[in-house]
Amino acid sequence: MITLLTDFGWQDGYVGVMKGVIWGINPNVQIVDLSHDIAPQDIDAAAFVLKISYPYFPKDTVHVVVVDPGVGSERQILGVKTEAGYFLAPDNGVLKYIFDELPRCQVISINQRRFFLSEVSQTFHGRDIFAPVAAHLSKGENFYNLGSPTKAFFKGTVWHPTRNKSSIEGRIIYVDRFGNLISNISKRLFDDVTKRRTFVIQVGKWQLEQVIGSFVQGGKEHFLAYFDSSGFLGFSFYGANAQQKTGLKVGEPVRVTVN
């Protein structure tokens, strides 16, 4: 299986062309569109979507990420082999959560042109490099034949929450299409620190004293905290767009304090 995660949108046919190239090489592979609506060049958003998605795919899946402001420059293309699948992406930090969560991974710099299309453009490596390399890998080509092992790559910066005895300091790391604000504080960490005691969550000018179990309990037009589908503390307005209502953005501090 191959997944595709890009900022190409659907309008111009670029995603379709990548599939034509892939299926021209390996007609039997399944292709999943993870997202093509990442905001242009939003590396952090793509990194987060990949983080919450890859665990649900088979362990031999090839995950292709093309959010690539540096296309056409000298930036490397990385191939990463992990116990949870393969990853192909530009060397720009978009794999930061992979390096963080799967530290035993093997990294190569993709450079074997015999697996590329015969003509490589300056602006569409998704078609000319990523698609054919992914297709060959999914077809059984040995990972190490695709490039050269490297330790010189950009790992990116993962914001880990700070854990104190009776507080946690985290940040908003993603905003979904409903405007929900997702933090980097996991339910596991939250439960570990709060230990069923009362607490206050502070984000922006808001203070919340409970985490709801489901949106239905939230009522209309109230700001509320919940655990999202990947187990992270999130913030929402039931029936409205939390980002628009609050103006909060990625990077905003979130503090949980036990009373």
Add this chain to the structure above:
Amino acid sequence: MITLLTDFGWQDGYVGVMKGVIWGINPNVQIVDLSHDIAPQDIDAAAFVLKISYPYFPKDTVHVVVVDPGVGSERQILGVKTEAGYFLAPDNGVLKYIFDELPRCQVISINQRRFFLSEVSQTFHGRDIFAPVAAHLSKGENFYNLGSPTKAFFKGTVWHPTRNKSSIEGRIIYVDRFGNLISNISKRLFDDVTKRRTFVIQVGKWQLEQVIGSFVQGGKEHFLAYFDSSGFLGFSFYGANAQQKTGLKVGEPVRVTVN
């Protein structure tokens, strides 16, 4: 074959994750995206898209609908077996046209956790319940093993047009992405009542005395009536957005009167 109909949008990777789960269980099933751009929580719109789509799929298709404002609450998930395919959906009326058009259907409440993912979140049953249950069903699992027969579910409310001797009273039931307004008055009913006599169609402040055969006949910027691709009386502006031009909405009465 499995179809997916949700309000998840394409941005956040949720649809892709559902496919990863499905193909992890049944790698050979085909997956069709019916729509993921249903307006958030618009149960009636999803119901209509399903209504006009399911007749064109093979009779063993599993149709999965996840427009689910009540996710995380105690609402049931329904499984429905019909002569036109299987349906999985929350118990919120989104299957109203199925119950109306296929009254001999069998209904179960999905509750066999061995077919769910091992961890079930509060907010993403599409991934944790719908996807794996659909995959098992498409793979040949017996429908009745997935849950318990039930008669306690919400059938929803279908607006049927009222037929009088020389008039029909219906309503707008859907607005498509071009802004076309689709009513619940079928061509069959229309022809049956009007019997090739002259008529007046009234909707909002508009009165129309003909139904055009194709958009090409309509000219530019005129409000017009037509029969849509599913055979329902619809209203359009050739070259413009009828909803924006008229302000008419779902629920608006439509009256056909024979002269």
Add this chain to the structure above:
Amino acid sequence: MITLLTDFGWQDGYVGVMKGVIWGINPNVQIVDLSHDIAPQDIDAAAFVLKISYPYFPKDTVHVVVVDPGVGSERQILGVKTEAGYFLAPDNGVLKYIFDELPRCQVISINQRRFFLSEVSQTFHGRDIFAPVAAHLSKGENFYNLGSPTKAFFKGTVWHPTRNKSSIEGRIIYVDRFGNLISNISKRLFDDVTKRRTFVIQVGKWQLEQVIGSFVQGGKEHFLAYFDSSGFLGFSFYGANAQQKTGLKVGEPVRVTVN
């Protein structure tokens, strides 16, 4: 393989229904969405997306184009057999680049109703004609059984650049979703005329004296020329939307003059 290129959007389920029809007839064919976000009835945009995409697909692919303002009128549906694949499209010029680039093609008027759905609507030939005909063709049906050879069809108008001894006159022919403006001047023609000499490119009120190698070299908020992924001279703002910034449109003249 079948590709689909339409202006249907994703919201209303129309694309999904086409796939249901196709896979109901030929369950083994792969289907690629080329684009469904062509602006409504924008025949030229669809023609361009097809032009830059078809070369990357296997030679037995069936390319289906349904951008069809004339649906329901007497316009023909064309079937075209070429050395680069099959094409099905309304007779409205959307295949203009195919006729221009593959002049040895065979053209038929699709008229064998036994390959259509049994009921053909006035407004959704994508479902009722294009999908089943494409499915039968992909399944091995002889191309010439689908209709009758014809020479009476609309070839459309391709704007070819004018080549002078020391200048080229072309036009903008496409605007992509990032607002990049793509001309009909190929890199090959450009290099042939400029022969590494200095030059001036004029488009609208802008004058440019270089073509950058990649976006990274461009800096922020500068208007710049580049060669796009299909080898055409394009214009962009690094980090902004060139169409919105410049107001330039399809049809705008582009002139390259060697000094």
